[in-house]
Amino acid sequence: MRVSAKADYAVRAAAELAAAEEGPIKGERLADAQDIPLQFLEHILLELKHAGIVRARRGAKGGYWLARPAEEVTIADVVRAVEGPIAHVQSAPPESIEYRGNAEHLQEVWIAVRASLRTVLEHVTLADLVSGQLPSEVESLAAQPDAWVAR
Amino acid sequence: MRVSAKADYAVRAAAELAAAEEGPIKGERLADAQDIPLQFLEHILLELKHAGIVRARRGAKGGYWLARPAEEVTIADVVRAVEGPIAHVQSAPPESIEYRGNAEHLQEVWIAVRASLRTVLEHVTLADLVSGQLPSEVESLAAQPDAWVAR
DNA sequence: CGCGCTCCTGACCAAAAAGGTCAGGAAAGT
DNA sequence: ACTTTCCTGACCTTTTTGGTCAGGAGCGCG
Numbered sequence: 001m002r003v004s005a006k007a008d009y010a011v012r013a014a015a016e017l018a019a020a021e022e023g024p025i026k027g028e029r030l031a032d033a034q035d036i037p038l039q040f041l042e043h044i045l046l047e048l049k050h051a052g053i054v055r056a057r058r059g060a061k062g063g064y065w066l067a068r069p070a071e072e073v074t075i076a077d078v079v080r081a082v083e084g085p086i087a088h089v090q091s092a093p094p095e096s097i098e099y100r101g102n103a104e105h106l107q108e109v110w111i112a113v114r115a116s117l118r119t120v121l122e123h124v125t126l127a128d129l130v131s132g133q134l135p136s137e138v139e140s141l142a143a144q145p146d147a148w149v150a151r
Numbered sequence: 152m153r154v155s156a157k158a159d160y161a162v163r164a165a166a167e168l169a170a171a172e173e174g175p176i177k178g179e180r181l182a183d184a185q186d187i188p189l190q191f192l193e194h195i196l197l198e199l200k201h202a203g204i205v206r207a208r209r210g211a212k213g214g215y216w217l218a219r220p221a222e223e224v225t226i227a228d229v230v231r232a233v234e235g236p237i238a239h240v241q242s243a244p245p246e247s248i249e250y251r252g253n254a255e256h257l258q259e260v261w262i263a264v265r266a267s268l269r270t271v272l273e274h275v276t277l278a279d280l281v282s283g284q285l286p287s288e289v290e291s292l293a294a295q296p297d298a299w300v301a302r
Numbered sequence: 303c304g305c306g307c308t309c310c311t312g313a314c315c316a317a318a319a320a321g322g323t324c325a326g327g328a329a330a331g332t
Numbered sequence: 333a334c335t336t337t338c339c340t341g342a343c344c345t346t347t348t349t350g351g352t353c354a355g356g357a358g359c360g361c362g
């Protein structure tokens with residue numbers, strides 16, 4: 001139930017790419033801007049590339065850019081590219097698990113957990129993230145003061 | 152962003168305890184009912200005990216029972232007892248992280264993620280789980296057909 | 303063409319977490 | 333006293349996490 005450094009890095013790098021309007025951006029510039037270890041970041045960018053989220057060119061004038069417009073890339077896309085499926089239980093998707101006895105309805109709970117994560121992660125695009133204009137449902141979740149205190 | 156076997160086991164065992172109305176239940180019976188390795192389960196039950204969720208007695212007629220009524224124990228309580236805080240980012244609570252540059256609003260997104268997890272996990276009690284009567288918000292999340300397909 | 307720049311890739315590594323097992327001790331009941 | 337059941341710590345293997353290192357491959361420019 002935690003967000004890995006890798007996923008956090010990936011989203012931050014993607015946000016930088018979404019913000020840059022001109023040409024390819026070098027890995028080093030992304031690493032500097034977001035304070036991410038360069039060599040680790042390049043592995044992450046490679047995964048994003050394989051997932052079709054990012055494109056790249058080598059050589060002088062090379063760098064990375066988004067494969068699609070920032071309005072069409074969600075945070076869920078980025079997270080899935082580096083962490084795999086969201087909200088798996090025991091490394092299996094919740095819809096495939098069979099619960100017995102008094103835990104029978106636990107499946108619905110994990111499904112609801114996944115659905116609620118999706119309502120946030122699949123609705124915030126990189127463009128939203130950069131502009132700070134989050135979707136209203138997400139905004140209202142983050143707006144309640146309660147959400148900002150640890151438990 | 153995944154649910155560990157330990158957390159899944161913990162909730163299932165807690166559900167069995169919530170369902171049992173008479174006296175202490177032996178670890179072995181819980182393990183059998185939910186198909187959990189006994190020795191692993193006992194470690195989990197110990198953690199639940201230390202968290203004040205479960206109580207136990209040794210010897211013949213011994214076993215485990217809920218420290219509080221099942222209506223007052225949420226799934227979030229159980230998950231936190233064995234997995235620690237929900238939705239930490241890079242092992243730190245999202246409200247403590249400072250984001251720079253174009254990722255500035257990422258903090259709000261992670262806060263929203265945590266809030267959305269809480270609306271599910273903190274509102275479903277063990278009594279709800281056993282009876283299958285989930286809170287309406289959770290029910291409606293799990294009801295959409297979309298929630299049941301993998302991505 | 304050649305050279306430098308930058309991405310690309312695989313190998314490697316240490317530390318932590320996940321998912322258990324084993325052996326023994328301590329309390330409760332009979 | 334003896335059995336039962338929880339309690340506890342030590343240990344174990346495999347996977348994941350969070351990186352680093354070394355070299356190769358493609359791109360652009362003079």
